[in-house]
Amino acid sequence: MADSIISARAIWKSFGELSVLKGIDLEVAEKELVFVIGPSGSGKSTLLRCLNRLEEPDSGSIRMDGTEILEKKVDINAVRRRIGMVFQSFNLYPHMSALGNVTLALRHVLGLPRDAAEARALAALERVGLADRVSHMPGQLSGGQQQRVAIARAIAMEPRVVLFDEPTSALDPELVGSVLQVMRDLRESGMTMVVVSHEMAFARAAADRVVFMADGEKLEEGPPASIFGNPRHERTQAFIRQIERH
Numbered sequence: 001m002a003d004s005i006i007s008a009r010a011i012w013k014s015f016g017e018l019s020v021l022k023g024i025d026l027e028v029a030e031k032e033l034v035f036v037i038g039p040s041g042s043g044k045s046t047l048l049r050c051l052n053r054l055e056e057p058d059s060g061s062i063r064m065d066g067t068e069i070l071e072k073k074v075d076i077n078a079v080r081r082r083i084g085m086v087f088q089s090f091n092l093y094p095h096m097s098a099l100g101n102v103t104l105a106l107r108h109v110l111g112l113p114r115d116a117a118e119a120r121a122l123a124a125l126e127r128v129g130l131a132d133r134v135s136h137m138p139g140q141l142s143g144g145q146q147q148r149v150a151i152a153r154a155i156a157m158e159p160r161v162v163l164f165d166e167p168t169s170a171l172d173p174e175l176v177g178s179v180l181q182v183m184r185d186l187r188e189s190g191m192t193m194v195v196v197s198h199e200m201a202f203a204r205a206a207a208d209r210v211v212f213m214a215d216g217e218k219l220e221e222g223p224p225a226s227i228f229g230n231p232r233h234e235r236t237q238a239f240i241r242q243i244e245r246h
């Protein structure tokens with residue numbers, strides 16, 4: 001793919017005796033929303049974490065904008081500046097306001113002066129619908145609002161791609177919609193995203209491509225209509241049948 005932002009090839013990863021990724025390939029094109037689904041324990045989060053080297057693959061190649069990021073000499077902080085990540089647990093600093101949380105990396109990682117960092121942070125908080133909550137501490141915000149602060153923190157860095165690792169799994173059901181809406185808006189604005197999530201309705205509606213993983217392998221991938229409507233692999237069929245029962 002000529003315009004791939006991420007091109008991961010033959011990624012292998014074990015934890016001790018447990019082989020979690022078995023030669024996975026993943027391409028992510030500019031402005032694409034790639035959705036990774038599969039049974040619990042199939043290696044989805046591990047794959048995502050390998051993409052920014054929160055986990056170190058045992059072997060394989062990951063190119064970002066054409067540059068290999070698995071080489072020892074690569075400045076991993078420079079790579080991470082270009083890859084935002086949103087976690088299931090929002091990982092906000094509890095003693096800092098929403099604005100403080102979003103501003104922190106802009107000042108200390110990007111080295112922006114306070115005024116410029118705050119202006120950028122305010123714009124990001126506005127984008128996620130929190131213009132009226134910038135001075136609130138995380139404890140004064142709902143889970144959905146806290147996750148939106150975490151998304152603002154990621155996008156304020158103006159990354160090339162944002163990875164979402166089960167961003168709504170820790171939320172009460174009534175708070176999920178606001179976070180998914182922000183993710184939908186980001187997609188509309190052309191943000192490149194890789195999402196691991198169990199929100200299948202969202203995958204159907206918003207994904208450009210769905211990747212189905214099982215036991216550390218990619219069994220099939222394609223547009224949501226074909227993965228959900230006409231899955232070819234027997235394990236994908238079983239998975240889709242199971243989620244449709246719930």
Ligand SMILES: Nc1ncnc2c1ncn2[C@@H]1O[C@H](COP(=O)(O)OP(=O)(O)OP(=O)(O)O)[C@@H](O)[C@H]1O
Nearest residue numbers: 015018020038039040041042043044045046047196
């Ligand atoms: N740091 C680790 N040390 C040891 N085992 C790990 C570690 N991280 C993940 N695993 C194991 O690797 C396997 C894959 O985990 P992973 O979280 O990638 O799966 P997943 O597909 O994201 O699952 P889920 O949908 O339940 O989150 C699991 O068996 C898990 O217990």
